[in-house]
Amino acid sequence: MIGILSFILALGVIILVHELGHFLVAKHYGILCHEFSIGMGPLVWSKKRGETTYSIRAIPFGGYVSMAGEEAEKEIVKVDQVVGLEFDQNGKVNKIFLDPTNQKVVGTIKELDLYKALSITLTLEGGEVQRYDVDHDANYILEKSVQQIAPYDRCLESKSKWARFATMAAGATMNFVLAFVLFFIVGLAVGMPTGSNRLGGVVENSPAQVAGLVAGDQIISYNNHSVANWEELTQAISSTKDSTTVTYIRDGQTKTVELTPQISENGGQISTSIGVSTEYEKSLLSGFNYAVFKMKEAFVSIFQTFKMLFVTKEAGIDDLSGPVGIYTMTSTIATFGLTSLIIWIGFLSVNIGIMNLLPLPALDGGRIVFVLIEALIGRPIDRRVEGYVHMAGLLLFFGLFIYVTFNDVIRLINA
Template sequence: MTLLYTVLAFVLALGPLIVIHELGHYLVARACGVKVLRFSIGMGRVVWSRRFGRDQTEWALSLLPLGGYVKFLDSRDPNAGPIDDKELAREFTRQNVWKRIAIVAAGPLANFLLAIGLMAALFMHGVDEPSARLRTVAEASDAWRAGVRGGETVVAVNGSAVRSWSELRWQIMHAAVDKTDVTLALRAEGGGAYSAVLPASVIGQLDVDSDVMTTLGLDLWRPQPRIEKVIADGAGQRAGLRDGDLVLRLDGQPVVDGIAFIEAVRAAPGRALQVEVRRAGGPATLILTPDTDANGRGVIKAMVAQAPEMVTVWSGPFEAVARGFDRTWETSVMTLKMIGKMITGEASWKNVTGPITIADYAGQTARIGLVSYLQFIAFISISLGVMNLLPIPVLDGGHLLYYSLEVLTGRPVSVRVVEFAQRAGVGLLFMLMALAVFNDLGRLL
């Protein structure tokens, strides 16, 4: 059932994105007067089709679910046969170069517009996310050396306002890619404001493939640990812990949050710990002796609250659209920068992911909830738009490159050059797909 759920989430995410992309080509082609012969979801042999409209355009499902295509009336097609003189004006290659550019660019543009619309809708709805409040910082960390102590809330990074943990992480990732300083505007628990600077010498050394926040020593703030449920026949029950107990101190030392409490328990198998708690009847001091699990760690059989502080990120209609545009633009630029770093060797080629990883993430986000799933779809839509704009022959970006050269030189690229480039582009795409599947299988194993 889990596999079926993942596959279904993948199909429901990717299928509409392909349709939207191809609809972009189709609608602009029709607006430019080009005759559309076929609109196909999938590649290869057609397995189902119906014809509609004045032009009897064939709407088809094809065997290989690896994308889709829109087939225009095109004199270069060896299977097209002779074209009626009345139809010549609607033939693709006879359109001026700007119309051809518009038709080809419409597919990626449709993906970007969809992402902007999804993000704007989510911002207007309101998205619950962990806040940008920081956990107590370890003294050996880069964040501590920059002046961060914990308990503060980050309100801006390099002058850009942040309202949630994901926005904070996004801004730091940008700085890591650009290798620039990070200036954190902080609001202290008491209401005071100050700033902390993480220098470019530190940020530039971050591995963008890893958890950059943990590397810097930054983590989510969480409330003091509260016992949600004490499980029968465990060390917690024997010690007298109760549901709802708020853990204050452990061996006389304040307990920062649920994670700190769990780490302390795991590090003390078989050792008596003095636990101070606050409960409905008043404070209590208990002696807790964790049992030892199969891995030699302490365990008390109790569920401890670890949820971070949450905020609702919400925007009005106009701000939501602006934020959707900004996020789409920033994600596109970040994707291109990461591709550039992979080419120059500054980032690992393990970042190239394929359908298996995408399907896995689709299933995970769908299980979390509709908001997470729509955020995932928006991100994939952006990725689809960016990848199609890369100047690789057979992709939209390759055709845009041909037409750009035509604008500059005043004549179309020769058929021989295009044919050679197409074959090279197909080979490159197969190599990238093989790498993506290899990386996917490596992650699974």
């Protein structure tokens, strides 16, 4: 149960923050957002507030913000369709009913332009043709929902190249911000290694504790070699396998003790330890430094994976993990405690942010590529062509998703 809850929490937070980035920037630039959804598939819950429907869907492997103009708008009403109309106090159409039952004005659409001209022409009963102006914020009244019309100035394609770029990049940017905040919180809690020669902790029943060393002792000499920082201390420990002397300062007094290091072997590798840990500093600065360190570590790790996949060929598609693999890893990490889980969520957030910025169809990076092409050639690519490209990319990703998930299940069964 802990594994399932941790998995849902991890993906839920990452997806929520990602889509929230798109949503907030889109709203800032006046782009109409029809729906803000966490999850995919069948609808579990929805609530309409203002012009946007907020929803939760059954499959927690994704989410989306449905922005007007991101895809070619589907025709909700069209010529020769029978509709009913309702008007505001200014005489403009403010509601278009797909089910015209009990509406005062009912007719067959002869002409309509809900994109720029904002008008609709009906052939009424008796053959009379009447043109009506449509309110800028008019709504379609559907069978079970309400959706606002999408005039040109509320669509994504009407905005500047910078506005579209910022809207597409906002999701990944928020993923990076989330990761940094999570790493910062962990950094505040656990601190950042100072690198000094002062002990931060001593393992119970270890050679160091048996010899009388405690946290706070400052080691100045190990095996008759001067020690000025943690790196020098660890090097001295690893190079000494016999009984040795340790000189340290405690409460201003210098003392010397003898101890025998613990020797262990793992896979043919011999290691030496005395059971001590470094001192950690807990402050806003150390939290910031820890967050920077972990962000760099996450980015390097992900790009090393790309290198192994596409350059050195040390890894292949069969080595990739999908939702099942992520669930397995999340369940395992959750057993190590909250701190480990928070770090893992941060790492996943960076991963998802980078993946979404890849210049591939259907991803945010693919959409950014079309904005950059428009900037280079001086005109937008045909929206239908762009739509076909993204659809093809979506189908390929869906196929990859199935393949990777299948491999995850096989690995889980054979584990």
